[in-house]
Amino acid sequence: MARIGIFIDTLKGTLPSSFRERIRTTLRDVPEVVFSVEEDEFTSETFERMLKLLEHEGVERVVIVGGSPKLYETTFQKLGFPLPFNPYLFTVANIREQALWSSIDEREASEKAKNAVLKAIRIASSLRPIESQTLPLKPEVLILGGGISGISIALTLARAGIYVFLVERERTLGGKVTELWKFYNQELEAKGWLEQKILELRQNPRISLLAPARLKYLRGHMGRFQATILTDKGEETTISPSAIVVATGYRVERKRGGIYDHKRMVTLSEMEKLLSETNPPFPFFEGKRVETVTYLLDDTNEDIKLDSINALKQSLLLQGSLKCQVAILCKEFKVSSDRMERLYRKARELGVLFFKYEEAPRFSLVNGQIQVEVKDTSILRKEDQWSVSILSDLVVLCETFLPHQETMELSALLRLHLGKRGFFMEDNPQLLRVRSNRRGIFIAGGCRFPQEISETLFEANAVAQEVLALLSKGAYTYDLSVAEVDPKKCALCYTCPRVCPHSAIEVEKYAEKNVYLTHHVPENTKWGAAKVDPASCFGCGICVGECPARAITLRHYPDEFIYIQMGLDG
Amino acid sequence: MIKAEQKPMEEILRSIDPYKKILLSGCGACVTVCHAGGEKEVLLLASALRMARKKIGKPLEILEATPSRQCEPEYAQELSELSEKVEAILSLACGVGVQTLVRFFPKMPVLPGVNTTFLGETLSHGIWEERCQACGNCILEKTGGICPISRCAKQLLNGPCGGSSKGKCEIKKEADCAWQLIYDRLSSLGQLYKLEEIIPAKRWGIESRDSGLRRIIREDLKI
């Protein structure tokens, strides 16, 4: 029989004494209970007192009777003291939120509390300590993609003493930034800026550049990935990075067909090139002066800010020093970036025309120029809205942002999730933007979502910080509160590797040493069975519920606990 | 592997109607993989059956077991102790497993709980498709590795029927025409010449199931 110690948390005396008295009466009849003491709050002194009491009584399992378990979990973490017991050897009876506060009267509350306390004692009786393990992490990182994200992450990591392998599929580094001429928010030419970065990258002894090359295989999990890199010369290198950053970028596709093929329909990046080659006072297109330019935004990529930013940047120049008349047709002009509001105002002051359309604008050819017809809906009264026609020398189009061709293949290789549009998906769009669904793999830049360079650089910094936070300690310590496969029962059906949201399960085929947690299997047993990587498992238990052979258990949350809570254990 | 599907509940209930205590036995092999008769399904079905019988006032007692496989006598033996305590065995193994138990327990009614459906592969999790009918004389070499016996509704051996339309079968509209697949496959392999060879009609009555019970004998292996 387990020996259990009970600590009743009076929550600074807020639990009524009559209520506490009823609980103590219940406890009197439970043979497992060795002692029950009351504490007003949990502090480091309380911990010391608890430790003494537990040692004195020879008690290893603890039930805390009080508020929500979440309260204690956060309090104990905040205190930062080592718990006086294995963190998996205590359980909480939540008698405040889910009894006292949610009942009609104290009698009903006492009934609920009694039930909760008895269940907690039963759970405590079957608790087992869960040990922790440490996984050594070498300071080695693989970065896929040598665009601006990859470059700046590599530089940050290398400065912090981490060895970086940078794999780029193209012959040149820089990705989409090579098409950029100027930034919208700083007086800087992108080309020189990028070259400086690449130079720094090439000179850094901690960065090994593999280009043109691509990832061929990836095996293993965080801390011991085995990545095979294939260069264009057909050479294979295998490296074993601790963490991986995916920054493979995006691709763009231009609208084609009909008038869209006309030479006076240019894309934003073609316009950027034209501007970089223009000498004031006037821009020229095929030898003729350009006087009117119309931008068409939001006919594709409606939720991406990048087009608005580039269009505004270019139109300020065109309308300003290059003496053109610019019109911007958009559904919603996106100004939610650094300094964009001011630039937008400046554009209006300069005379850039903005039209807000709902129906797609119509294009037609008139004397070699393109006539754009648009119904301006910025006027509220419907009857006052009229069609505007603009005879333009150039019409500037947006390109559609799409996932890079290799993204799909790469996601299968890395076992990462893709979002609905086919870009890599972050683990949590609000909280964990740069983490992927796998521990130890991070995503950065346009392969997740195309964005403006200054934002990309912020994000790259965030990724670098995440990687540093992981690797700086030299090891990753985790509790074995994870799923575990019983190899004897495993039917090798591949359900769990398919269903695991964190790609933490693989089927190991007769590996040399395949025993990791299971105590009853001898050390040198060989088998083919699914295996959970304990450092990559998040302990959600989805695989447990799916396994058709019921071969998987969640070590810190076995069936038993659930049946006890359901009140079905006997 | 063998694919199976659980029988309709009404049919199972009807078959176990006379008994008060049964053994529900799953199988840890093929039927576990296709989520039809592994330990999870055994426990679920047992619970459902007990409730169904409780509802009509005829409580049923069920012992649950899932041997690693049911189609070998040694595994069947694992059930012998349990079988002494019950009136009948409901088996979630394939037809083979059921009959191994029948051979092993001569006096015990053994009832099937699943329909053994086909030999098939997993297309994606939760979707299985037929790939082989165990015809006894494999012709995959001639058809680019795609089996017209199992995948063509008419089991045609020399090209599609007139109902093949836009790559789909006329009998089952959502299914691909096997001969379209064969043509595409051979064409991508550069082996279209293989189609010129006439595949003779299958001798169902000599090398296949119509010849009566099939049996494989390896003299060298006999003990």
Place this chain on the structure above:
Amino acid sequence: MVDFDPKIIAFCCDQSGYPSADMAGSLRLNIPKNVEMVRVPCAGRVEALYLLKALEKGADGVVLFACYEENCQYLRGNLRARGRLSYIHRLMEKIGLEKERIEICYLATNSGVKLVETLQRKTEELKRLGPNPCSEGK
């Protein structure tokens, strides 16, 4: 209509159901008496078997509190739970049990009111349906 106090087993995902129950307490809302709260790390931990076992062993109804779609901390736990529930619903139909006895309810972390309303509504529904005819000892 039989006058009885239906027993409900409520599986609470640790990200939504459980904190919502705490929230309900903080708001001094009354959680029906005959509810067994089962804390699980994710709705995806709730096996199909638990849902059936709950009914078999004496519960009159089951509520599965999961996170809203696309809001699961473990990405697809709530979807797997929904899939398992649909399988159990099919089984229940075949053995002649009302599907309404088991339902899935999507919550956010702070949906204390919705949790209590769901449990109270469920209690009323189960009172209408009557005691679970399939449970042991009835």
